[in-house]
Amino acid sequence: MPRQEPKIRAKNFKEVALGYTPEMALEEANRCIQCPKRPCVDGCPVNVDIPEFIKALREGNMQESVKALKGKNALPGVCGRVCPQETQCEAKCTLGKQKAPIAIGRLERYVADWERNNKSAMPPASSLPSPTGKKVAVIGSGPAGLTAAADLAKKGHKVTIFEALHIGGGVLMYGIPEFRLPKEIVQNEINFVKSLGVEIVLDAVVGKIDTLDELLKGGYDAVFLGTGAGLPMFLNVPGENLCGIYSANEWLTRINLMKAYLFPKFDTPLRMGKKVAVIGGGNVAMDAARCALRLGAEQVYIVYRRSEAELPARKEEVENAMEEGIVFKFLTNPVRFIDDGKGWVNGMECIEMELGEPDASGRRRPIPKKGSEFVIPIDTVVVALGTTPNPLIASTTEGLKTTGHGTVVADETTGKTVKDRVWAGGDIVTGAATVISAMGAGKRAAADIDKFLSGK
Amino acid sequence: MIDEKGERIPLTIADCDAQEGTLTIVFMEVGKTTRELGCLKDGDSIMSLTGPLGVPTHVEKFGTVVCVAGGFAVAPIMPIARAMKQAGNKVISIMGARTKDLLFWEEELRSVSDKLIVTTDDGSYGRKALVTEPLKEILETEKVDRVIAIGPSVMMKFCSRTTQPFGVKTIVSLNPIMVDGTGMCGCCRVVVGGQTKFACVDGPDFDGHQVDWDLLAARQRNYLEEEKEALENWQCQCGGHHH
Numbered sequence: 001m002p003r004q005e006p007k008i009r010a011k012n013f014k015e016v017a018l019g020y021t022p023e024m025a026l027e028e029a030n031r032c033i034q035c036p037k038r039p040c041v042d043g044c045p046v047n048v049d050i051p052e053f054i055k056a057l058r059e060g061n062m063q064e065s066v067k068a069l070k071g072k073n074a075l076p077g078v079c080g081r082v083c084p085q086e087t088q089c090e091a092k093c094t095l096g097k098q099k100a101p102i103a104i105g106r107l108e109r110y111v112a113d114w115e116r117n118n119k120s121a122m123p124p125a126s127s128l129p130s131p132t133g134k135k136v137a138v139i140g141s142g143p144a145g146l147t148a149a150a151d152l153a154k155k156g157h158k159v160t161i162f163e164a165l166h167i168g169g170g171v172l173m174y175g176i177p178e179f180r181l182p183k184e185i186v187q188n189e190i191n192f193v194k195s196l197g198v199e200i201v202l203d204a205v206v207g208k209i210d211t212l213d214e215l216l217k218g219g220y221d222a223v224f225l226g227t228g229a230g231l232p233m234f235l236n237v238p239g240e241n242l243c244g245i246y247s248a249n250e251w252l253t254r255i256n257l258m259k260a261y262l263f264p265k266f267d268t269p270l271r272m273g274k275k276v277a278v279i280g281g282g283n284v285a286m287d288a289a290r291c292a293l294r295l296g297a298e299q300v301y302i303v304y305r306r307s308e309a310e311l312p313a314r315k316e317e318v319e320n321a322m323e324e325g326i327v328f329k330f331l332t333n334p335v336r337f338i339d340d341g342k343g344w345v346n347g348m349e350c351i352e353m354e355l356g357e358p359d360a361s362g363r364r365r366p367i368p369k370k371g372s373e374f375v376i377p378i379d380t381v382v383v384a385l386g387t388t389p390n391p392l393i394a395s396t397t398e399g400l401k402t403t404g405h406g407t408v409v410a411d412e413t414t415g416k417t418v419k420d421r422v423w424a425g426g427d428i429v430t431g432a433a434t435v436i437s438a439m440g441a442g443k444r445a446a447a448d449i450d451k452f453l454s455g456k
Numbered sequence: 457m458i459d460e461k462g463e464r465i466p467l468t469i470a471d472c473d474a475q476e477g478t479l480t481i482v483f484m485e486v487g488k489t490t491r492e493l494g495c496l497k498d499g500d501s502i503m504s505l506t507g508p509l510g511v512p513t514h515v516e517k518f519g520t521v522v523c524v525a526g527g528f529a530v531a532p533i534m535p536i537a538r539a540m541k542q543a544g545n546k547v548i549s550i551m552g553a554r555t556k557d558l559l560f561w562e563e564e565l566r567s568v569s570d571k572l573i574v575t576t577d578d579g580s581y582g583r584k585a586l587v588t589e590p591l592k593e594i595l596e597t598e599k600v601d602r603v604i605a606i607g608p609s610v611m612m613k614f615c616s617r618t619t620q621p622f623g624v625k626t627i628v629s630l631n632p633i634m635v636d637g638t639g640m641c642g643c644c645r646v647v648v649g650g651q652t653k654f655a656c657v658d659g660p661d662f663d664g665h666q667v668d669w670d671l672l673a674a675r676q677r678n679y680l681e682e683e684k685e686a687l688e689n690w691q692c693q694c695g696g697h698h699h
């Protein structure tokens with residue numbers, strides 16, 4: 001798939017991957033052997049009818065292809081860009097045993113983009129189902145909430161989404177940067193969900209403005225909790241509150257949600273020095289580092305305490321980051337941050353690590369090497385160590401069960417929590433995970449909520 | 457947030473009327489956003505407003521409560537003084553400003569206080585003093601059970617310093633820079649009693665004797681240059697029709 005040149009793209013916020021041309025899409029679709037076992041469908045957390053949408057695509061029937069794709073997935077334009085297909089559908093592809101698997105993600109993106117650019121060619125959406133008279137509150141408008149809302153609306157239930165921020169979309173809007181997931185695409189998918197009759201109430205922090213129990217008493221028959229994992233973790237080492245040290249959430253929120261890269265056209269600024277260190281090895285760390293580069297940082301490091309093999313980020317994004325000139329410092333862990341005397345960070349003391357025995361996660365445990373401390377001169381730090389669920393709702397709701405990590409306990413197949421009429425799914429249940437797993441959870445919960453509502 | 461290009465800023469609710477469905481917010485025009493807000497006319501609207509956020513001020517019958525307001529903080533101290541009074545406390549209020557023109561709501565505050573002391577730095581009205589002077593005198597002459605101090609950080613810091621030797625618990629309302637206000641970004645982190653807290657969800661009220669004031673001050677200064685730039689830019693643009 002064509003991409004912007006590394007040197008050029010490292011200086012702009014435009015999308016890196018440019019997408020297939022029609023010829024390329026057709027060529028790729030033609031490679032699909034339409035095997036009867038359809039292993040790719042099992043590899044997809046929401047079981048998209050992959051062979052069907054590919055078949056329609058190569059027969060030139062784009063409308064049909066869009067229909068097949070959107071049947072199970074309300075957000076294909078998003079998934080085609082950010083899903084880790086290499087460990088999901090594409091990993092199961094029959095062709096993959098001998099050669100390259102079908103590039104399902106890229107085809108998905110192609111079909112979704114075609115639909116967005118050819119709105120008028122699409123038949124008008126089939127009319128909405130007759131209302132059931134049941135009301136569902138969905139809390140959070142990330143992929144879990146949007147998916148649950150769309151599926152419930154398709155069944156005729158009246159759905160209201162309550163979103164804390166002033167824009168819907170969750171991490172898709174405030175976290176994942178423009179160059180990987182253009183916000184226009186997310187907005188388009190949100191508009192689709194709204195077109196199903198879903199109402200989105202913005203600026204509504206549940207737990208502060210209304211509690212969950214108040215919603216249940218106030219006329220909602222069921223509640224779906226999709227509030228994600230929005231609480232940033234820090235290292236808890238000395239000097240971490242110095243100026244110039246950000247959580248990845250703050251960094252990315254300023255840049256993506258508040259558009260700090262367009263300051264002063266937009267009002268929110270972002271203060272960045274010349275040498276930026278991003279701590280962590282996930283997608284979030286890659287995004288934060290690549291944003292720093294685009295904002296003009298001279299040197300950007302990714303500091304990760306394990307080795308390259310353990311990086312949790314998608315391989316494609318690691319490659320993108322390396323190509324763009326980000327320097328990886330593996331087996332390195334910060335132990336303290338150094339003050340420049342004016343309250344701003346100007347150095348980071350690190351210790352070298354080595355890998356020991358595998359830990360509970362199956363990855364080899366990093367162990368500090370005694371006496372190997374050294375200082376990296378940096379003036380900006382982004383801490384991207386992961387997030388846990390915000391305790392706000394759990395702490396203001398009676399009878400919700402949470403784990404030691406702050407995640408809400410819910411049944412894996414139905415999303416039902418231990419609390420009456422309350423379901424949950426997405427990062428709030430699993431801890432920070434993926435867009436598609438959040439969507440899968442939203443789907444399963446919607447099915448169970450529908451069963452509950454229609455059985456009543 | 458004023459519009460889609462705006463920034464999210466934290467403001468304290470000074471009053472509300474559930475029946476009328478109104479909120480009263482008082483702010484000082486310092487930077488671009490507050491000046492822009494100041495330009496709004498009756499009937500204008502802003503894009504987004506979220507709240508109330510954070511933990512409400514803890515009110516109970518303590519005995520004697522001293523409420524100290526520095527500058528525009530008369531607004532946020534009003535509902536607290538009123539609630540403290542309603543809870544059966546003896547309320548002594550001190551309000552101070554740099555100069556006479558910056559004082560407001562004197563009668564309002566007096567009406568919910570047993571005693572009110574007004575100070576100005578330059579002596580243009582009331583007593584020529586910093587708020588900490590009358591505060592100290594009160595502490596020396598009567599038993600005070602709690603002090604609430606709201607205002608600029610330096611003022612809260614020195615109020616806390618003043619009360620510390622007397623061992624009177626002093627609650628301050630911290631105002632670090634914030635982005636989301638829901639505990640999501642950690643921009644608002646402050647250190648209280650050696651522990652990192654998020655002012656937007658854990659606060660804004662904290663024990664003034666435990667706050668790391670230097671850290672707060674450094675973090676508040678973080679965007680001074682950008683704030684200036686934004687303001688200059690904006691003035692250029694609207695210069696003509698701004699009053």
Ligand SMILES: Cc1cc2nc3c(=O)[nH]c(=O)nc-3n(C[C@H](O)[C@H](O)[C@H](O)COP(=O)(O)OP(=O)(O)OC[C@H]3O[C@@H](n4cnc5c(N)ncnc54)[C@H](O)[C@@H]3O)c2cc1C
Nearest residue numbers: 140142143144164170171175206228426427433434435438
């Ligand atoms: C920078 C970054 C990059 C990522 N890259 C990828 C990637 O490439 N591929 C991938 O698959 N995944 C990626 N992820 C992970 C993925 O984005 C998340 O797993 C997914 O968004 C979780 O969806 P969710 O619906 O559970 O929660 P979220 O997307 O977090 O949405 C939760 C929503 O709930 C709102 N909310 C929270 N509390 C309240 C409340 N009390 N009241 C009302 N609303 C509330 C929040 O404001 C938010 O809008 C990335 C994450 C980040 C941060």
Ligand code: FES
Nearest residue numbers: 635637641642656
């Ligand atoms: S303002 Fe973002 S966490 Fe407090």
